[in-house]
Amino acid sequence: MPRISSPPPPVEYHADPARFAVDTVLKRDVFSTVERGVWTDRNGREWPAVRRRWNEVSLWLGPLARRLAAFEVKALERVTRTGVTTPLLAVGHRFLVRGWVEGAPLQIARPTGDLHFFRSARAALHTLHAAGYVHNDLAKQQNWLRGADGEAWLMDFQLALPISRRWKIGRVLAYEDIRHLLKHKRTYCPQALTPREKKVLATKSLPTRMWMATGKKVYRFVTRRLMSYSDTEGRGPRVTQVAPRIAAALAAHPAVAEVHMADFQTLGGKVGLYAFVATRGPVTVEALRAHLAQALPDRPHLDQLQLVEALPHGADGVVRDDLLLLIARNQIEMLDVLAGSEAVRLQVAEIARGRLNLTDRITRPAA
Numbered sequence: 001m002p003r004i005s006s007p008p009p010p011v012e013y014h015a016d017p018a019r020f021a022v023d024t025v026l027k028r029d030v031f032s033t034v035e036r037g038v039w040t041d042r043n044g045r046e047w048p049a050v051r052r053r054w055n056e057v058s059l060w061l062g063p064l065a066r067r068l069a070a071f072e073v074k075a076l077e078r079v080t081r082t083g084v085t086t087p088l089l090a091v092g093h094r095f096l097v098r099g100w101v102e103g104a105p106l107q108i109a110r111p112t113g114d115l116h117f118f119r120s121a122r123a124a125l126h127t128l129h130a131a132g133y134v135h136n137d138l139a140k141q142q143n144w145l146r147g148a149d150g151e152a153w154l155m156d157f158q159l160a161l162p163i164s165r166r167w168k169i170g171r172v173l174a175y176e177d178i179r180h181l182l183k184h185k186r187t188y189c190p191q192a193l194t195p196r197e198k199k200v201l202a203t204k205s206l207p208t209r210m211w212m213a214t215g216k217k218v219y220r221f222v223t224r225r226l227m228s229y230s231d232t233e234g235r236g237p238r239v240t241q242v243a244p245r246i247a248a249a250l251a252a253h254p255a256v257a258e259v260h261m262a263d264f265q266t267l268g269g270k271v272g273l274y275a276f277v278a279t280r281g282p283v284t285v286e287a288l289r290a291h292l293a294q295a296l297p298d299r300p301h302l303d304q305l306q307l308v309e310a311l312p313h314g315a316d317g318v319v320r321d322d323l324l325l326l327i328a329r330n331q332i333e334m335l336d337v338l339a340g341s342e343a344v345r346l347q348v349a350e351i352a353r354g355r356l357n358l359t360d361r362i363t364r365p366a367a
Contacts, residue, residue: 008087008099009041011077015090020051020097025265031057031065031158039089039097050086053095068158069096075160079131084124085154102148104334105155108322109146112188118181121152125177128154134163134173138180148334179204238271239263242300249295250275255283258311260319262328264303264357272303274328274357278311304328304356312344312351323348330357
């Protein structure tokens with residue numbers, strides 16, 4: 001079960017945003033910007049922290065952004081001391097600050113065979129539900145964090161709702177939280193699923209079946225078509241639409257064996273594209289960029305292109321996106337822990353030594 005290392009201070013309301021020192025932009029979407037940094041409380045103590053702010057949201061999305069933020073504040077006020085998530089530290093005008101814990105989101109940590117993580121995650125959900133809340137957004141792997149201590153932490157409470165097990169809807173929402181956790185367990189520890197868990201996975205609740213058949217289609221139309229919003233943890237259309245085109249064009253070059261695209265935050269706060277290119281013959285970066293310009297007449301911008309001997313692969317043969325993403329973002333501290341084998345560790349270390357993005361400190365003025 002996750003534990004808070006030291007008791008947090010009382011939540012500070014009407015807080016001064018100047019007491020948050022921004023270190024790195026973690027995410028930006030149409031509803032908010034999430035930044036990592038340091039919060040100095042009213043007693044002068046410094047806390048590693050994350051700030052979500054919605055002060056730059058467009059006017060027509062402002063009411064929804066404020067409502068999502070209010071959901072998160074209320075939920076964190078209720079569950080902040082349970083140990084299932086990082087504590088709420090401060091709330092101010094169009095921002096909130098919460099604690100920081102070292103770890104990696106599920107899609108990067110990839111806890112294959114890690115039964116301890118999933119036992120911890122189930123205990124965290126039990127604690128959350130006992131505290132009278134459901135998370136309501138656990139299908140997204142980025143909302144699960146595997147801490148450096150191996151424990152499970154819950155992130156992003158914008159859609160969290162208060163519940164009572166006495167209400168049918170409360171029991172249904174808690175059931176769906178558990179079902180989404182089991183979907184991740186099926187991905188990383190399929191052999192450990194019990195017969196009862198397999199039955200839960202096969203049985204969607206009635207509201208979920210109705211949502212899949214009707215509401216989800218409307219949601220996708222509104223968010224993707226009308227709002228141009230891709231629910232990819234702030235990565236956006238450059239990653240979902242432009243990157244595949246660049247990868248395909250690079251892969252068509254006769255000297256290219258394999259291509260993998262990653263993204264990172266640029267100094268201007270935009271989403272940058274980073275291509276890792278494994279070659280099968282002599283070729284230069286300049287030659288590949290010239291090839292891109294010819295293959296893609298609209299010339300979409302590629303920020304970084306790194307030539308490597310080979311790309312790292314997992315036991316399933318799939319490129320290790322988690323490791324390459326960390327290198328592209330210059331967040332290399334956890335590479336050795338996540339590599340999984342000595343061969344992959346050495347291969348990734350060589351790629352990391354030649355990385356082209358050396359900036360992970362993307363500082364912005366305080367809001």
